[in-house]
Structures are given as structure tokens and as C-alpha cells.
Amino acid sequence: MASITSLNECVIRFANTNGTGSASANNMFAKAIFRMGIPVSPANIFPSNIQGMPTWYDVRVSAQDYMARREGAPDIVVAMNAQSMAEDVENVRPGGFFFYDSSRQIDPALMRQDITFLGMPISEICLREYKAPNLRQLFKNVVYVGAMAALLNIDIKILKDLVADQFKGKEKLVAPNVHALDLGFQYALTHFKCPLSIRLEKTNKVGSRILINGNTATGLGAVYGGATVVGWYPITPSTSVVENFEKYCKRLRIDPASGKNNFAIMQAEDELSAIGIAIGAGWNGARAFTATSGPGISLMSEFLGLAYFAEVPMVLMNIQRAGPSTGMPTRTQQSDVMTCAYASHGDTKQVLLFPSSPAECFQMSAQSFDLAERLQTPVILMSDLDLGMNDQLSEELSWDDKHAYDRGKVLNEQQLDEVEQFGRYLDVDGDGICYRTYPGTHPDKGSFFTRGTSRDEFAIYTEKGDEYVQNMQRLERKFETAAEILPKPVLHPDNSGSSTGVIYYGMSDVAIAETFDLLAEQGHFIDGMCIKSFPFSQTVGDFIDAHDQVFVIDQNREGQMRKLLIIELEQNPAKLVKVTHYDGMPITAEFISQSILRDIIAAPVKRAAKRTGS
Amino acid sequence: MSFLKSKFHHPRLARNELGLTHRDYEGSLSTLCAGCGHDAVGAALVQAVFELSIPAHKIAKLSGIGCSSKAPTYFLDQSHGFNTVHGRMPSVASGASMANRSLKYIGMSGDGDTASIGLGQFAHVVRRRLDMTYIVANNGVYGLTKGQMAATAERGSTTKKDNKVLWPDIDLVTMALELGATFVARSFSGDKEQMVPLLKAAICHEGFAFIDIISPCVTFNNHATSTRSYDYVRDHIQEGLIADFVPVTSEITTSYDEGESNDICLHDGSVIRLHKGSNGFDARDRLSSLDAIHKHRENGEILTGLLYCDPTYRDMHDILNTTETPLNSLNENELCPGARTLNGINNAFR
Incomplete structure (x- = not known):
């Protein structure tokens, strides 16, 4: 049997039980690879419960910077959950490795000839080393991370530094954790041939990048964007947006003189x-x-x-998931595009932003407050579970630091004095955006009654039809202004005037570099555009017009972005090809490229494939 | 349609400390039915705010949906108003107060808006101890949709279309007491003398002040078999404690015999002076109030007046430890931690 041989290019899956403390050990593993300068992309696949159900943690390592989920089986499985053992053995890629706790003998029926079994008596070791039952359980996780370090050639010093970082302020915990790492590391060195044929080596491919989740960046963006009031209700996967906002506010938003909060958060x-x-x-x-x-x-x-009708600025962070009810909702999707674009009864339309990375979550979260106040309307940030968590x-x-908040068109007391007659919904500037006043501004000018239509x-x-129509047309004008000032779509840097285009948004962007490489191997060179906002800017229509066939990537069943393009830009549906992925797992480059290859009209050309990712 | 009233008035109208007359506190011409109790509530509110000499623009008035929620258009023209969605005024008022703690907030709601669709929001705004005056103009009936029974209508009474009320009613006053409101009163729109001092005290009270005002609907709930008609309410009303409101700047001139009156001093220094009625109970004791309300109810009586007041309790902003400066006036300097701090944060993710 030939084992897989690879350097800095693999997928490792940890199979754990929910509620056993594996998450922080797995995070530490991914972070160590990141600190070795190797691009890494971890993903937690967790059930909707508190304790006892199987949970998986997939780590993709890719020196080529392929950071989307990889299609198919992992190269290495670390099996720590007896409950899912059979499934986990089955899920190893041929030529891969299966690392398991050999304290209990593995069912001989599960053995496979095409993979390598690496058994280590982790439970026995922890039973011997630790007295408290909860520690035995917890340290099992650290022990297997130590073993994986030896097997994959991860610098053990980096892991030890990470332990020190993690327990800063709780130094008593550092030594036992380091000991657990060493137990695993030494056992693996002694009993297995280390490193495996799948191995890692330090590089400098990470550069100045950071390893962070989108919800942390979104919450922090709201701190930088000047959000002061939050109303919220806990719901996975959005909860950590507000938790992070609060965490950073407690650090960065306490008035130094009074000790009081420059923010107010209400769990409603x-x-x-x-x-x-x-x-x-x-x-x-x-x-x-x-x-x-x-x-x-x-x-x-x-x-x-x-x-929308009362023209009140506010920001809504929507961390999308499958739904409704419980279960699949701990899986990712982009399934709220339509419902958010036209949220509510009556003739409504909403402003949407689509971030594709934590850096963009931060930037768009901060920017959304400027946009909401400028446009006097809700702005919805469309993140998702994969990006957020x-x-x-x-x-x-x-x-x-030079950026000043755009507080929009607000009249203060002096400005009101200068105005002959204040009209809250008077389109003075012709851009559909009118001037507003805050309550309490002026003793006898500028007060108004806020209503719907x-x-x-x-x-x-008034209930006069012509006044209603006039107002609705102005709101339409306001949304034309919105389309001009919202973040522009990003055209792929490799675009070369191909007759085929692909439109994507949100986390699908992460799979695009790899998709382009896979297509190039088949002789197809296409153009890409990543949508960043709704209502669509002129560029979006221009991109579609410039191509004969345009694939639209959606992580939902309905092809919601495609439908939105058809409705809003009055595009021919036949030209826009639906590519949808909605099983709850993040989309892959293999899936996108296979979908495109199945339906592409343009003939392949003979040209050397250009590796965009490396 | 709303019609602006003429600002013309008698030259010798009484002026308050701001030099304004009560006409300066009025709103647009009411479009409610002639004789609607809600207009009397609005008029009492105009008088209360005028007499307190509060600049109207330092008040924000919020409402949900319903006849009562239309009423804010008909008082305090210089106040910003917000007609929100059905049953959700409490959350909007909460957010407004979080944004600017320096204004006074008056919420105007009805029985449908508060006791049915908005019962959850009502319960939680009480619990939140929002510094606001929450008025329910309670007529036991849905007016805008023409005469359906409300959750505050008593079981056994009948609607105008002769439908019997099948379900027990919800008493918002006892609910507010149970949930921790720090000022609770009940009044009757036909009794301006009682309403005005209660409204003044509620507005000056720092914390959640709730007033349930029985406000008969002349069109859909003023018939013989209704228990919310003018006649029925007049016949069954029992004024518990008679409250005077003594503003902070006034000299106290009237004297009462010792043992006959009780003072509750509010945060701003104004005083609620209570005179014992025949049904004396202690308005500073929640249980005593609840007991009195229940006993009257068993006798078929409606106990009105100030029912409970605790001026010592902390409000939402105290509990949240919000800065005194209105949050809506803070800018980059106070709110944005800057690029240097962000570099440090980036490093924590390496």
C-alpha cells in the first residue's frame, strides 16, 4: 500500500465528542500550523446540542492558499469518539492515516488495508498520569495534539508557547498542559516512524495575515464604527457578534474619568x-x-x-445558517438573501453587504454605520456560520485614524434656525435623502412625527395617493443613490475578457482561486466577480452584459442571488446558470468547477494552466 | 388627516415659568370620536407638562398602533413623536432612552397594544425599569377595527354587538406591580383633577411609571352591558389615596392635620402628597397595594389614584452604568479606539 506523500498540503479531521473540551486543543493545533507560516483553514462541524453528540473539526493545510473546504475524504483522521468510529474509519482517504485511542481494542471488522492505523493508548496514559476524572478527559485532547506534532513535524516549541499564551494569568495550568503535550509527543516519537509521509515544514506563506473568526471581527468593527446601543437575543451562530462587541467595549469603551460605559447593551x-x-x-x-x-x-x-419607511438608520448583522428550528441550523448557508433583500410587507427593499473574510467583516461592520446614517435606512450585513464562527x-x-464618521444629514439647532421651513421628507438635494433632526434639538423648530408611509x-x-406615490418615488431615488455609494463588486484579478463569467459572494469567494486553477487545468479561463452589496451597482450589470454565459454561485437551494440579479437587472434567466450548494457544509472548489464544466458553452483552449494560488 | 389648530389665543392666558401658555403644548386637531376618553387624557397631559414647565422638545412621545396610539399627534406638537408598530412601542422607547438618557419619554398605548399583542414587551419594559411614563388608555375594546373585545374587558360583560366576553381579563396594574414598576396608578379619563397630579408625578418619577387610565370608547363600548362605559365606571369607582403633586420650586402653603397626609419625595425634589381616603393603604408597600386592589375588585369596585411609588429604586441606566453624556452625542474621539490599538488586537490573533 502506498501512503499519501505530501508537504504542507493535507486535510486532518478530528472526530470528538461534544462537550469534552476538544475545541481548544484543536484550535491550538491549527494555530501552531499557522505560526509555522503555513496557510491553514480550520472548520468546526458541530451538532445542535450541549454534550455527548459527535463533532468534527477539519483542518485544511495548504501552502497553495486553498482555504475553502476540500471535497472528499481527509488524509488523516484523529478518532477520539467511539460512537463515530466506524464512520470515521470509512472516511479516511486511501493511503491516509487513522490515529485512534488503542486503550480499547478496535473492532477487527473496521480494519482497512488501504490506510495506516496508528494506535496509541491515550486513555490508559491519562488514567495513569491524572487522578481527577475531568482532567483525564481534558488532557486526552492535549495528548493527541502532542502526538500529532511528532507525526506531522509540528514544532513542539510553538505548541508550548501557545499553551503559555492560552493560560496567561493562570500559570498553574501551564505545566500540566505542557506535560500532556510531551506525553503525546514522546510516545509518538518512540512508537511510530515520525514524521509521516504527510508532513509539514515551516514556510513564510502566511505573511502579515491573522487567524480570526468573522464574528469577532464583526463585533470589533461595530466598536470601531462607533456603535453605542445594542439590542439582541441569543441565537446561534450570531451570538458571538454581540459577545465580542461587549468584550471589546469593556476593554476599550469605559469612560476613563467616570468609569461609566460609553455603550449600552440590552439582551431583549x-x-x-x-x-x-x-x-x-x-x-x-x-x-x-x-x-x-x-x-x-x-x-x-x-x-x-x-x-425602511420611517427612514431610521440601524445595522443588522445576519449570520446566516440553515433553518428553521434546530439541528441543521448549526450548519452554514446563504439562504436569507431574498428574504433580507425585500424584508417586510409593503413595497420594501433593504441594503445588504456581503463580506467574504474577517477583515471585510471588520471593515464592512464599521462602514455599515456610516452607510446607515447616510442613507437613513437599515443596513444588513450578510455573514454566515462558516465565516462567523x-x-x-x-x-x-x-x-x-483620519476617517471621520459620516453622521449623515442631521440638522442641529443653529442649522434649523437658518432653515425657513423644515420638512423631514423634503428632498432638498435631489438624491432622495432628506434632512432629519434628533429629538430635543430645538424648542420650536424641527420636531416631527415619525410614521410609516x-x-x-x-x-x-396624510392618506392622499399622490403624496404617497411621490414619497415612494423618492425612496426609489434614495436606493439609486445607495447603489452608487455602496461597496463595489470586486473583479477577479485574472479576468481576461473571457466569454464566460462567474458571479459569487460571501464565503464562496474563498473557493474561487482554487476553482480557477481547476478550470485552467481543463483549458477553461473564465472571468469572476464577487458581489459586495445590494442594491447592485452599475458594474454588476456591465459584467453580465460583457459575458455570453454567467454562472452564479449560491449556497442555497433556490439560487437566490441569481434570482435577485434576474429580477433587479431584468437579465435573461437563460444566460445566468445556477450553481447551488446547500447541504450545510461550505462549498468547495471541486463542486464549483465540476458544475461549471458540466454546463459551460465555451470550448476549452490549449493554454498553460496558470496557478493563481501559488 | 391631521389639522393644525389655530394658534390664536386669549392675550391673558396663564403662562408658565418658560413664558408659554398651555396652547403651546397642544397638538394637531384630534380626529378621534367626539367624547373619546383619549382626548381627555391628552388634555390632562398638556396641562401637566405645561404646569411642570418642561420644554416640550425635551420630551419624546412614542406609541404603538390603535386609537390610543394615534393620540400623541393631538398633544405636544413640539415633541418628536414616533408611531411604531403594534405592541412594540416599549422596545423602541427602550432604544430611544438608551441613545439619550437626558430626555423625558412618554409612551401612549392602549389595551390591545399593551395587554394583547404587546404583553411580552410590556412585561419586559417594566422589568427593565426604563425611565419613562407609560400610559394605557384602557377602554376594553378595539376601536380601529370596530368593536372587538380586548383582553382587559371583564368576563361576562358584552360587546356592542352582544358578544359575551368569554375569557378572564388581564389587569395591567397588578401585573406592573408584580413585575417591579416603581410607580403605579390608575385613573379615569372623566376625572381630570385626579389625572393631572398623577401625570405630573409620573413624569417627574425617575424610573418606570405606569398609569392605567380607564378611557371609555363612546362608539363601541359605552352601552348598558359594558363595564367600561362612562356610567358604569362612575358608579363603581373608588378613589383610594388622593394625591397632590407639589413641584420642587413651590412653597408648600396648604397644611393638613398630622396623620392625614403622607409625603413621598421624588428624585428631583418634588413631592407627592397623599391624603388618606376611606380605603387607606400604604402606597409605599407593594403588597398592601396589591391587597387593596384585589379587595376592591372582589367588591366590584375599581380602585383609582396612586397605588404604589418607590422613588429609591435604580433605573435602567443606573443598572447598566451608562455614561451621563447622551450616547447619541459621542463621536470618534470617545468611541473609536484607533489604529494603534487595532495593531495590538491583530497581534493577539497571530
Whole structure:
């Protein structure tokens, strides 16, 4: 049997049991590879429960910077869950390795001839080394990380440094963790031929990038963007957005003189209340947001319509997942595109932003407050579970100290004095955006009554049809302005005027470099565009017009972005080919390239494949 | 449609400390039915705010949906108003207060808006101890949709279309007491003398002030078999404690016999002076209030007046430790940690 041979290019799967403390050990493993300068992409596949169910942690290592999930079987499986053992053995790629706890004999029926079994009596070792049952369980995780370090050639010193970092302030815990690492490391060195044919070596491919999840970056972006009021209701996978916002606020937003908070966070009774809080605060001039996932979007829809018509700025972070109910909702999807684009009853439309990386989560989260106040409407940041909860190799977060917040068109007391007659919904500048005032600004000018649709340009109640139409047309104008100032789509740097295009957004972007390489191997060179916002800018229509066939990648069943393009840009549906992936796992480059190869009209050309990723 | 009223007024109208007349506190011409109790509530509110000499623009008025929620258009024209969605005014008021703690917030709601669709939001805004005055104009009936029974209508009473109310009613006053409201009162829209001092005290109270005002619907719930009609309420009302409101700047001139009155001093220094009625109970004792309300109810009576007040409790902002500066006035300097700090944060992810 020939074992797989590779350097800095593999997928390792950890099979664990939920609630056994494996997550932090697995994170440490991925972080060690990152610190060796090798691009790495970890993903947690977890069930919707607290304890006892199988959970997997996949780590893709790729010197070529292929950071999307890899299709098919992992090269190495670390099997720590007896419950899923049979499935885990089956899931090893031929020529791969199966590392398991050999304290109990493995069922001979599970043995395979085409993979290498590496048994280590981890439970026995922990039973011998540790007295407390909970420590025996916890340190098992650290022991297998130590063993993997020897097997893969991970620098054990990096792991030891990571332990020291992790337990800063709790130094008592450092020594026993380091001991556990050594137990695994030494056992593997003594009993196996180390390193394996699949091995790692230090490189400098990571550069200045960081390893961070999108929700941390989103929460931090809201701190930098000046959010002060948050209403929220816990829901996976959005919860950690607010938790991170609060964590950083407690560090960075306490007024030094008074010790008081320059922020206010309210865990509300439900999502309706959560968004109501954000709208009340936005109406009253504070930068406010809420964070939620699918079911929350449904509940918030009525209020989103009110905010659209009443023209109240606010930000909504939607961390998308499969839905409804429980179970699949701990898996990723891009399935709220349609419902968010047109959220609410009545003629509504919403502003959407689509980040593709944590750095972009940070930047767009901060920028969304400027956009919301400029446009006086809700802005929805469309992240997803994969981006939000899994660590991603990301450009570092950046901030320009010269950037001043755009607080939009707000009149203060002096400005009101200079205005002859204040009209809240008077389109003075012709861009569809009117001037507003905060409550409490002026004793006898600038007050107005905020309602939904029934108002004239001076915010006086009216049910006249022509006034309603005039207002609706102005709102349409406002959204034309929005299309001009929202983040522009990003054209792929390798675009070469091909007749075939591919449109993608959000996390599908991560699979595109690899997709292009796979297509190039087949002689296809296509153009790509990553959508960053809705309503669509002119560039989006131009890109479609410039190609004969355009594939649209969606991580949902309906091809929601494709439909949105057809509806909004009145494009011929036959020209836009649907590529949809929605089993709850992140999309892969293999899936996209196979889908394109199946339907592409253009003939392949003979040209040397250009490796964009390396 | 809303119609602006003429600003013309008698030259010798009384002026308050700001030099304003009560006409300066009015709103647009009401479009509610003639005789609607809600207009009387609005008029009492105009008088209360005028007499307190609060600049109207330092008040924000918020409402949900329903006849009562339309009412804010008809008072305090110089206040910003927000007609939100049905049953969700409490959350919008919460967010507004979080954004700017320096304004006064008045929420105007009804029985459908608060006791049915908005019961959850009502419960949680009480629990949150939001510094606001929350008024329910309670007529036991849905007006805008023409006469369906509300959750505050009493079991056994009948609607105008002769449908019997099948379910027990929800008493918002006892609910507010149970959930920790720090100011609770009940009043009747036909009794302006009682409403005005109660509204003044509620507005000056720092914390969640709840007033349930029975406000008969002349169109759909003023018939003989209703228990929310003007006649029925007048016949069954029992005023518990008679409350005077003594503002902070006034000299106290009237004297009462010792043992006959009780003072509750509010945060801003104003005083609620209580005179014992025939049904004396202690308005500083939650259990005593609840007991009195229940006993009257068993006798078929509606206990009105100030029912409970605790001026010592901390409000939402105290609990959250929010800075005194309104959050909506903070900018980059106070809010943005800057690029240098971000570099440090980046390093934590390496």
C-alpha cells in the first residue's frame, strides 16, 4: 500500500465528542500550523446540542492558499469518539492515516488495508498520569495534539508557547498542559516512524495575515464604527457578534474619568424587541445594531419595514445558517438573501453587504454605520456560520485614524434656525435623502412625527395617493443613490475578457482561486466577480452584459442571488446558470468547477494552466 | 388627516415659568370620536407638562398602533413623536432612552397594544425599569377595527354587538406591580383633577411609571352591558389615596392635620402628597397595594389614584452604568479606539 506523500498540503479531521473540551486543543493545533507560516483553514462541524453528540473539526493545510473546504475524504483522521468510529474509519482517504485511542481494542471488522492505523493508548496514559476524572478527559485532547506534532513535524516549541499564551494569568495550568503535550509527543516519537509521509515544514506563506473568526471581527468593527446601543437575543451562530462587541467595549469603551460605559447593551426578550431597541436608538441619533440569524430575520421583518419607511438608520448583522428550528441550523448557508433583500410587507427593499473574510467583516461592520446614517435606512450585513464562527486566515484588520464618521444629514439647532421651513421628507438635494433632526434639538423648530408611509414632505399625516406615490418615488431615488455609494463588486484579478463569467459572494469567494486553477487545468479561463452589496451597482450589470454565459454561485437551494440579479437587472434567466450548494457544509472548489464544466458553452483552449494560488 | 389648530389665543392666558401658555403644548386637531376618553387624557397631559414647565422638545412621545396610539399627534406638537408598530412601542422607547438618557419619554398605548399583542414587551419594559411614563388608555375594546373585545374587558360583560366576553381579563396594574414598576396608578379619563397630579408625578418619577387610565370608547363600548362605559365606571369607582403633586420650586402653603397626609419625595425634589381616603393603604408597600386592589375588585369596585411609588429604586441606566453624556452625542474621539490599538488586537490573533 502506498501512503499519501505530501508537504504542507493535507486535510486532518478530528472526530470528538461534544462537550469534552476538544475545541481548544484543536484550535491550538491549527494555530501552531499557522505560526509555522503555513496557510491553514480550520472548520468546526458541530451538532445542535450541549454534550455527548459527535463533532468534527477539519483542518485544511495548504501552502497553495486553498482555504475553502476540500471535497472528499481527509488524509488523516484523529478518532477520539467511539460512537463515530466506524464512520470515521470509512472516511479516511486511501493511503491516509487513522490515529485512534488503542486503550480499547478496535473492532477487527473496521480494519482497512488501504490506510495506516496508528494506535496509541491515550486513555490508559491519562488514567495513569491524572487522578481527577475531568482532567483525564481534558488532557486526552492535549495528548493527541502532542502526538500529532511528532507525526506531522509540528514544532513542539510553538505548541508550548501557545499553551503559555492560552493560560496567561493562570500559570498553574501551564505545566500540566505542557506535560500532556510531551506525553503525546514522546510516545509518538518512540512508537511510530515520525514524521509521516504527510508532513509539514515551516514556510513564510502566511505573511502579515491573522487567524480570526468573522464574528469577532464583526463585533470589533461595530466598536470601531462607533456603535453605542445594542439590542439582541441569543441565537446561534450570531451570538458571538454581540459577545465580542461587549468584550471589546469593556476593554476599550469605559469612560476613563467616570468609569461609566460609553455603550449600552440590552439582551431583549426576543428578536422583535431586539430590533425595536436598535430602531429606537437609531431614531434618537445613536449608532445602533442588532445581530441575529434566520428565525430572527423572520421575526424582525415587520420592524425592518417600519425602519425602511420611517427612514431610521440601524445595522443588522445576519449570520446566516440553515433553518428553521434546530439541528441543521448549526450548519452554514446563504439562504436569507431574498428574504433580507425585500424584508417586510409593503413595497420594501433593504441594503445588504456581503463580506467574504474577517477583515471585510471588520471593515464592512464599521462602514455599515456610516452607510446607515447616510442613507437613513437599515443596513444588513450578510455573514454566515462558516465565516462567523470558524477561524479564517484573513488579511489583518485595518483602520484609518483620519476617517471621520459620516453622521449623515442631521440638522442641529443653529442649522434649523437658518432653515425657513423644515420638512423631514423634503428632498432638498435631489438624491432622495432628506434632512432629519434628533429629538430635543430645538424648542420650536424641527420636531416631527415619525410614521410609516402616511405622511407628506413635512411629516404631516396624510392618506392622499399622490403624496404617497411621490414619497415612494423618492425612496426609489434614495436606493439609486445607495447603489452608487455602496461597496463595489470586486473583479477577479485574472479576468481576461473571457466569454464566460462567474458571479459569487460571501464565503464562496474563498473557493474561487482554487476553482480557477481547476478550470485552467481543463483549458477553461473564465472571468469572476464577487458581489459586495445590494442594491447592485452599475458594474454588476456591465459584467453580465460583457459575458455570453454567467454562472452564479449560491449556497442555497433556490439560487437566490441569481434570482435577485434576474429580477433587479431584468437579465435573461437563460444566460445566468445556477450553481447551488446547500447541504450545510461550505462549498468547495471541486463542486464549483465540476458544475461549471458540466454546463459551460465555451470550448476549452490549449493554454498553460496558470496557478493563481501559488 | 391631521389639522393644525389655530394658534390664536386669549392675550391673558396663564403662562408658565418658560413664558408659554398651555396652547403651546397642544397638538394637531384630534380626529378621534367626539367624547373619546383619549382626548381627555391628552388634555390632562398638556396641562401637566405645561404646569411642570418642561420644554416640550425635551420630551419624546412614542406609541404603538390603535386609537390610543394615534393620540400623541393631538398633544405636544413640539415633541418628536414616533408611531411604531403594534405592541412594540416599549422596545423602541427602550432604544430611544438608551441613545439619550437626558430626555423625558412618554409612551401612549392602549389595551390591545399593551395587554394583547404587546404583553411580552410590556412585561419586559417594566422589568427593565426604563425611565419613562407609560400610559394605557384602557377602554376594553378595539376601536380601529370596530368593536372587538380586548383582553382587559371583564368576563361576562358584552360587546356592542352582544358578544359575551368569554375569557378572564388581564389587569395591567397588578401585573406592573408584580413585575417591579416603581410607580403605579390608575385613573379615569372623566376625572381630570385626579389625572393631572398623577401625570405630573409620573413624569417627574425617575424610573418606570405606569398609569392605567380607564378611557371609555363612546362608539363601541359605552352601552348598558359594558363595564367600561362612562356610567358604569362612575358608579363603581373608588378613589383610594388622593394625591397632590407639589413641584420642587413651590412653597408648600396648604397644611393638613398630622396623620392625614403622607409625603413621598421624588428624585428631583418634588413631592407627592397623599391624603388618606376611606380605603387607606400604604402606597409605599407593594403588597398592601396589591391587597387593596384585589379587595376592591372582589367588591366590584375599581380602585383609582396612586397605588404604589418607590422613588429609591435604580433605573435602567443606573443598572447598566451608562455614561451621563447622551450616547447619541459621542463621536470618534470617545468611541473609536484607533489604529494603534487595532495593531495590538491583530497581534493577539497571530
